Amino acid sequence: LISVGADPSYLRLKNQLIASTGLAFYADRDNELTELIGQRLSDLRLCDCSSYSQFLADSAGGAAEMDVLIARLTIGETSFFRDPEQFAAIRDIILPDIFERKQSSKQLRIWSAGCSTGAEPYSLAILMARELAERIAGWDIGIHATDLNRDFLARAAEGKFRAWTLRSAADEVKRECFSHEGHTWTIHPRYKQWISFRQMNLAAREFSNPLGEDARFDLILCRNVMIYFSPEINRRLIGQFHQSLEDYGWLVVGSSEHNPENYKNFSSVDASGARIYQKRPAKLAALEMATEPQVQPRPAPEPKPREKPRIEAPRERDRTDLEELRQLADRGDWQSASEYGQRLLAGDRLNPEIHFFLALVFENLGMVDEPERSLRQALYLDRNFALAHYHLGLALKRDGQMAGAARSFGNVLKVLNGIPDETAVMAGRGITAISLKELSKMHQEQSAGS
Numbered sequence: 090l091i092s093v094g095a096d097p098s099y100l101r102l103k104n105q106l107i108a109s110t111g112l113a114f115y116a117d118r119d120n121e122l123t124e125l126i127g128q129r130l131s132d133l134r135l136c137d138c139s140s141y142s143q144f145l146a147d148s149a150g151g152a153a154e155m156d157v158l159i160a161r162l163t164i165g166e167t168s169f170f171r172d173p174e175q176f177a178a179i180r181d182i183i184l185p186d187i188f189e190r191k192q193s194s195k196q197l198r199i200w201s202a203g204c205s206t207g208a209e210p211y212s213l214a215i216l217m218a219r220e221l222a223e224r225i226a227g228w229d230i231g232i233h234a235t236d237l238n239r240d241f242l243a244r245a246a247e248g249k250f251r252a253w254t255l256r257s258a259a260d261e262v263k264r265e266c267f268s269h270e271g272h273t274w275t276i277h278p279r280y281k282q283w284i285s286f287r288q289m290n291l292a293a294r295e296f297s298n299p300l301g302e303d304a305r306f307d308l309i310l311c312r313n314v315m316i317y318f319s320p321e322i323n324r325r326l327i328g329q330f331h332q333s334l335e336d337y338g339w340l341v342v343g344s345s346e347h348n349p350e351n352y353k354n355f356s357s358v359d360a361s362g363a364r365i366y367q368k369r370p371a372k373l374a375a376l377e378m379a380t381e382p383q384v385q386p387r388p389a390p391e392p393k394p395r396e397k398p399r400i401e402a403p404r405e406r407d408r409t410d411l412e413e414l415r416q417l418a419d420r421g422d423w424q425s426a427s428e429y430g431q432r433l434l435a436g437d438r439l440n441p442e443i444h445f446f447l448a449l450v451f452e453n454l455g456m457v458d459e460p461e462r463s464l465r466q467a468l469y470l471d472r473n474f475a476l477a478h479y480h481l482g483l484a485l486k487r488d489g490q491m492a493g494a495a496r497s498f499g500n501v502l503k504v505l506n507g508i509p510d511e512t513a514v515m516a517g518r519g520i521t522a523i524s525l526k527e528l529s530k531m532h533q534e535q536s537a538g539s
């Protein structure tokens with residue numbers, strides 16, 4: 090191998106590659122990069138980085154060579170229903186909200202940005218076709234899936250997966266949605282009908298909305314992609330996603346990609362362990378700045394009581410106060426939410442819901458003991474508060490207290506035993522008993538197994 094690291098043009102080539110792919114991840118991975126470039130130089134019989142830069146930029150084969158590099162530089166780790174809490178939030182909060190708001194056009198546009206080999210868009214198609222068949226009847230649905238890596242896209246279009254990619258999919262999903270031979274699982278063609286795959290570079294300076302300049306999406310997923318990019322590119326990208334969304338459209342990012350600064354033009358909503366973002370229209374955001382705190386973002390609608398009765402009727406007197414607290418939290422204004430919540434609590438110490446919301450606020454403020462203390466207080470006041478048991482389980486699991494976590498998830502199952510599946514759980518913003526039970530079972534197994 091040619092010694093690339095010592096080549097005076099290496100640094101320029103490296104910076105060019107990072108700039109054109111967005112993959113700042115390689116800024117401190119010189120070993121991997123120099124090994125790859127060394128191999129390409131010897132395969133192409135080129136003598137140094139500067140002739141390789143020229144080859145990439147000028148020759149007819151430059152674009153194809155760039156694809157070879159991209160195939161080696163991108164990391165396509167993905168799986169069906171990865172981060173199940175996010176899929177529960179999509180099913181229970183995001184899609185019902187969109188169905189509600191777009192009744193008249195019945196048009197649903199989703200963008201899976203950085204879709205890798207397709208597990209993400211196919212999971213969405215499976216979720217809608219299997220679990221929301223009645224709701225989507227008559228709807229015009231498009232799932233636009235894009236990625237930088239053409240090999241991944243070709244594999245996605247083919248729809249063949251190894252068993253490992255299906256490790257989080259339920260057995261009946263595997264049975265009903267795939268055929269398989271040996272270790273290869275092929276998705277049934279009916280789940281391809283809404284999806285189109287297209288190559289697109291999210292780091293390109295000229296951002297192209299895959300639907301066209303003026304079109305807008307209802308939901309954008311860009312999960313586990315921005316971890317590889319620089320903070321500057323991410324800021325720009327999130328701004329571009331905001332522009333590409335309908336007013337009140339939704340953005341779902343990877344579970345480690347929450348930097349509150351980046352999402353200040355969105356309302357953030359916490360649902361079953363997932364944080365999701367809803368676009369605040371630019372006009373409203375500007376108004377808010379001028380008139381805070383009177384103008385509030387429009388929250389996701391609660392499910393209609395006729396469809397999903399609550400376990401416990403809300404105490405009307407507290408409703409507006411709690412809604413106010415919730416909206417402060419949704420805007421990510423955790424400090425004000427904390428102050429407001431504590432004022433509410435001073436006047437109503439025995440209200441379990443205030444303790445519960447405060448716990449979520451404390452958690453977002455990065456406090457260590459307070460969230461658990463508030464959740465225990467909520468549960469002391471109401472043993473049947475399923476979502477408080479659930480969040481206590483999540484907190485204990487995060488702390489590595491697995492036995493306690495498993496007990497808390499078990500308590501959720503006890504409390505919800507016998508409650509009809511479609512019932513909305515208290516303080517859950519439309520989360521149904523069945524989805525909370527499923528999530529709790531999953532966490533209970535994980536906690537008990539470790």
Ligand SMILES: C[S@@+](CC[C@H](N)C(=O)[O-])C[C@H]1O[C@@H](n2cnc3c(N)ncnc32)[C@H](O)[C@@H]1O
Nearest residue numbers: 110163166167203205237238290291292312313
């Ligand atoms: C770890 S995978 C995530 C796949 C999927 N979103 C998920 O969460 O399961 C990251 C994907 O981002 C893609 N990617 C990396 N840089 C990109 C860029 N500049 N533009 C578009 N996609 C990119 C990679 O090719 C890869 O498929």
